[in-house]
Amino acid sequence: MASHRRPKQPSRARVTVLTTAAAAAVALGSQAANAAPTEKPSKDEVKAKVDKLYEQAEQATEKYNGAKEKQEKLQKEISTIQDNVARGQEEVNELREGLGSMASAQYRSGGIDPSLQLLLSADPDDYLDKASTLDQLSAQQVEALKEIQEKQRELAQQRAEASEKLKDLSSTRTELGEKKKEVQAKLAEAQKLLNTLTAAEKAALQEQEERASRDSGRQALTNPAASASGRAGAAYAAAQTKLGSPYVYGATGPSSFDCSGLTSWAYAQAGVSIPRTSEAQANIGTRIYSQSDLQVGDLVFFFNDLHHVGLYAGNGQVIHAPRTGTVVRYESFSTMGGPFMWGVRV
Template identity: 80%
Template sequence: MASHRRPKQPSRARVTVLTTAAAAAVALTSQAANAAPSEKPSKDEVKAKVDKLYEEAEQATEKFNGAKEKQEKLQKEISTIQDNVARGQAELNELRDSMGLAAAAQYRTGSIDSSVQLFLSSDPDDYLDKASTMDQLSAQQVDALKKIQEKQRELAQDRSEAAEKLKDLASTRTELGKKKKEVQGKLAQAQKLLNTLTAREKAALAAEQASASNESAGEALGAGAGSGRAGAAYAWAQSQLGKPYVYGATGMSSYDCSGLTSRAYAAAGVSIPRTSQAQAGIGTKIYSVSQLKVGDLVFFFNDLHHVGLYAGNGQIIHAPRTGTVVRYESMGTVGGPFMFGVRV
């Protein structure tokens, strides 16, 4: 006879587990179906990110330039002090030798006096104090000892100053290395982003930049040439159009922003500081664009990390950033606010 026993029902706990698992599976499947595939950033998005990285790299570049300039200045100062110390030591040795010869002559004649003996065996400062009351020195010996005393003081001061500057130099070199790494890191990040673009996208970006520069050039050339030394600096900058931006460069094959402006004014016979921040502190400040003249220095961003030369009609000539060349550009597309101009 067939069995009529009912099949064993699953426990309530097992039903709950199975139900939960099934719901999770359905949810995951639904999420997978609805999730958008990972999208590659657009050309404009890449450009915006790259421009930001280049701006940060330029900020670090101007700090790098400042540290490099300080290093060069310290090296020159240290070299001068070391030369002074060498000359001073030679003079001191000569003074001591002359005193020694005088003592030797007195010894040979048996007339060496207590004053020379004291000099040869004790500190000149202490001895001069004693000699002033004992009247044991001749006028010539007093003069010689005073010269030795003064030369010793000068040498001690020079050596102390050299030691401090050497410490400052070591600190500056450390800062220089950090800023160089920071710049290189930003540029590497930017290049990595640019590498995500197709050849067609890269060509499109280059074409956009070239078109904008050509339009700015037309506007600038319509403003005419400058005059005086500002005009001479501007004319020289025009001769550098098309040369690439390289951080830390001052020509003649490449430039960064302040490298171009400092070299342009040097070509006009005017020495100005190396960095944009230092250049902002010279001359007469001009806050209205309408008051600017061709060749005036123009500064951008709140920290003044970018500088160019005014080209007229709201245009500038400058070395913008890595990946570009010396070119014309509208002041409104530099990427940061115009702060003021400087007439040198």
């Protein structure tokens, strides 16, 4: 017979807990509904974050430039080594043919020397390591053997060097790809932040930068030393012709530039070859640590890791390619975003 038990009633304590939890959930939900939405960052906050991302992108850009320069250098070195190996192998083949001719003449005159016959089908090193062989060969044959041996050693060394450089080239290409991705990621993140601004806010930021650049340009042009002569003056004059040219990472002109691309291009117009990257440029010429000692056209470096460079324009101003989204322009030392480290007179 079925049992007819009354269902167990929840205890008073349990009801109290459940009621309290429900009330808390309702209260939290009400608070969440009434909470103010996350405030949109201000124009100045966005600018500060974007400037930091652009700084990081430029750091990666200079690493990218260094890897690219190294890749090009390795490619040239490998090509030169491979050409040398090819020529060396031709010389070895010619020397072997010469020994073959000696052997043929020896055979026609009464039989080929067994040592020479073995030589033509094996490595000459085996013979030169055995003194008993040398006394069976003519002086001319011994010299030919020594020359072949030396050539083969050179070829082996060059092939080993080429092999190591090819490995280095492979790792450099990997680094180049990684730095390129890093730059692109930073730029994409900066663009995402900029897209949160209204059209009016973007226009205000652009006008602010353009006004600052115009002011810097006027200050630079009032400097009597702006007509500096010599190669520094010629480099500065070349850079002035590129005012308004867009910044593009990895670019070295003539229509777009990154920071070290502009300085290396400008000095090239003055007939002076300087390194490609800002870090390398910082280690040439004569260092100038005091701003008061700078002359127009000197290279000037900013930030502790020297990832940014421009040309001194006088009156505490610099002409440079700042970052993505900007153009070659004048700017005051005080607004560079990083400390002045030193100048270099080339």
